[in-house]
Amino acid sequence: MNAAGLDEALVAAAQAGSTDAFSRLVERHQQAVRSFLRRTCGDWAAADDLAQETFLAAWSRIRRLEQGASVRAWLCGIGYNKHLTAVRSASRARTRDAAWEAGRPVIGVGRSDDRLTLERVMGELPAEQRACVALCLAADFSHAEAADALGLPLGTVKSHVSRGRTRLLQALGGSDG
Structure with missing residues (x-):
């Protein structure tokens, strides 16, 4: 049986619910999909993650694959769409982070001795108090x-x-007014 015939038989079995057949399709095409995504992304780790997402999506969509269609092209198409989604998501995250950074108040701790003092005092706080300060003052969490x-x-x-806050301000020579 030629490669196309084998793919068609495996697709038919996978469409009937055979996880073994789908596993064989993955084995047959994973290297091509990974290679394509590595060249497209330029990041091997991201490409490997996208390849996994591609095969998960392919399993849920296997029934939509038309008879005679190229499995490799179909998988690469899914992978490419996963890549585009990741690129758009990263772009939105960068935009959101830049907007947040631009609107964030500047903290008056610039000198390295002040930073060392803050680190020392934070380390001296009880664990729960340190966690609350880290979330509310450093990570901008609300109290709730x-x-x-x-x-x-x-x-x-x-x-x-x-x-x-009182302990930190005292350590820096300020007041909690």
Whole structure:
């Protein structure tokens, strides 16, 4: 049986629900799909991830593959669409991150001795207080979001943040006014 005939038989079996047949299709075409995506992405790790996504999507869409269609071309098409989606998603993330950075207030900690002092004082805070300060002051979580993330009561989070902020400001020679 030639390669096209074998692919057609495997597709028919996979469309009937055979995971073994689909596995054989993956084995037959994974190198070609990975190679295509590696050249397209320029990033081997991302290409390997996209190849996995491609085969997962292909399994869910195998019944849509028309008889006689090229399996390799179909798989590369799915892979290319996965790549385009990843590129668009990364672009949106960069735009969102840039907008967030542009709107973020500048923190007055610029000197390295201030940073070292902050790191030292953060390390001296009790673990729960340090986590609350890290989320609310450094990561811009609301008190409620931090309470949800840490599984702590809202009032406890507010107290931890207030006490932690006071200790940090004292260490930097400021006041909590």
